[in-house]
Structures are given as structure tokens and as C-alpha cells.
Amino acid sequence: MGNKVEHTNKYQEIVEGLRNNTFKNIMFITGAGISTAAGIPDFRSKDGCFAQVQKKYNLSYPEQLFQLSSFKQNPGPFYDFCKGFNIDHCKPTKTHLFMGYLCKKNIVKKIYTQNVDGLELKAGVPINKMVFAHGKITEAACPSCGKEYDINVLRDEYVMKDKIMYCESCNTPIKPKVIFYGESLPISFILNFIFIYGCDLAFIMGSSLRVYPFNQLPDKLPSGTWRVFVNKEKVDDFFNFDDSYSKDLFLEGYSDEIIDKLVQDVGWQNDFNNYCENILNNLGK
Ligand code: CNA
Helix, strand or coil, X not given: CHHHHHHHHHHHHHHHHHHCCCCCCEEEEECHHHHHHHCCCCCCCCCCHHHHHHHHCCCCCHHHHHEHHHHHHCCHHHHHHHHCCCCCCCCCCHHHHHHHHHXXXXXXXXXXXXXXXXXXXXXXXXXXXXEECCEEEEEEECCCCCCEEXXXXXXXXXXXXXXXXXXXXXXXXXXXXXXXXXXXXCCHHHHCHHHHHCCCEEEEECCCCCCCCHHHHHHHCCCCCEEEEEECCCCCCCCCCCCCCCCEEEEECCHHHHHHHHXXXXXXXXXXXXXXXXXXXXXXX
């Protein structure tokens, strides 16, 4: 009961802070869970990619499919995986649209994401607010020498035709510019830390927080920052949810449902619905 009351109090403070415009420097730290409702499977849920790829490609462990050394030796399995990973038709979820909505209110500092699907941009988030820590699926390059290639050529002329594309300069297999295990994160990952230090409220959403160094971000937030973890399952490692003095709050469930309730509790429902309708209508054009 004590925890329940405490939880309610923390939630109320977030709701009132948003309503009264107290939070002016909001951060989002996101993972694959915010895109599952758009039809893109995550890695570690029961029906996520990891459950399927290990058996399908006869891997020692599922991460091997996304490991640079394995890819260079045998790019075939990853190319085959890419054939089934067409996200062009995917629409942003309520959670992405909430981020776009808060950007429009001019209260978002930065959005750090592990996702490579770019749905934030479709939701109206300006590109300068984004840190794509694990790269983007919409660009292609050589993972050895960095030479850039046209993603459409890679997809249409090679991946879809079961052919491997090799770098003209160094003969390495070409891949989308998504960060594999064994690759460095983009320099923007570190350069944007400056925004983390100045934030007053962080939403950490849809991530198992298993991938290093991205999972260190919640710990980098200044003490005294509200950290709201929105996820289908609890991840305790980085938070003190049960400490009544902490500003950590766990909202358990599907992110779209939690965002819907939050928006309603703050009193933004009509305005938010109009925002979503506008964005989604424009996407259809
Ligand atoms: P993960 O390890 O698969 O964890 C996802 C987390 O989200 C799990 O804890 C789930 O329980 C939770 N979850 C799933 N659906 C929902 C939902 N609707 N609402 C709330 N929570 C939900 O994924 P991470 O992002 O933590 O792992 C990092 C990997 C996944 C990164 O390297 C990504 O590039 C990679 N990835 C990205 C995409 C994408 O771009 N959409 C898709 C699949 C994997």
C-alpha cells in the first residue's frame, strides 16, 4: 500500500509538472519497444527477432547476426534477414507522436534512441533533436573504409536479388549504417551528453537496457532528475523505484497506452489528437 500511494504521488507530480509547464528540458531515451506497435519486432520480447533468428540462421547466439566480424565473414544471413525487414510502410506510434508533440511545445532537449527505424522523424520530431545512437537503416556504407553507398541500390539490386554488395575500394560487404556489435557508436552519442546534464525530466521507454554503452544513459542524468521508465517489464538495475525519496517512477505496460493515459491526465487530449491527426494525414499524402 505504501508503495502504491508513493507511486501515485510521483505520477501526480509528473502530471502536474507537465500541465504547469514546469518541465522545460525533457529527454527521451528509447528502444525497440516503442516501435513494436508499428509492426517492427524488438529483439528480446518472446516474439522478438532473437527468438527466430538463432534457429533460422543456425547461430551460436542471436547477437551473432549483428556482429561485425561474423558479418564480414558471412554476410548472407544478415542480407536474408534484411529482406524481411521492410519498414517503409510503418507509421509512427502514439509514443513517437508524443515525442513530436512535446518538440512542438518546445520542451524537448534531446531524444536518444537505439532504434534505427527513423519513426521519430515521421512523427514530426526535428532531426536536430535526434541522436541515432545505433545508426539508421536508411543509409548504407562500407563498415571497413566508410565509403557511402545508395541504400536503394543495396536493397533493390543486391539484398532483394540475393546478391552480396562489396565495397569498390576495399572489398568488404556493404551494409546499412546500423551499428553492429564490434562497431563504435557515432560521435554524436558523446557530443550530446551536454544536453543530458541539463535535463529535468527523462522518459526512458521500450528498452531492456541490455546494450552497452547506451544503457549507461539513465545513470548519466543529473541526480534530482525525474526518471520515468515506461516498459512492458521491469528493469531494476539502473533505478530506485521503491525508494520513496527517489524520483524514479516505473509505469508498467504498453507505451502507447501509458502515453494515452498521461496525455489525458495532463489535459492535452484534444490538442494531442489534433496533432496526431495532422501528422498522420500528411504521411498519407
Ligand atoms: P530489446 O532488448 O528488444 O528490448 C525491448 C524492450 O521493450 C523489452 O523490455 C520489452 O519488454 C519492451 N517492450 C516491447 N514492446 C513494448 C511496448 N509496446 N511498450 C512498452 N515496452 C515494450 O530492445 P532494445 O532497444 O533495448 O535493444 C537494443 C537493440 C534493439 C538496439 O541495438 C536496436 O537497434 C535494436 N532494434 C531496433 C529496432 C527498431 O529500430 N525498431 C527493432 C529491433 C531491434
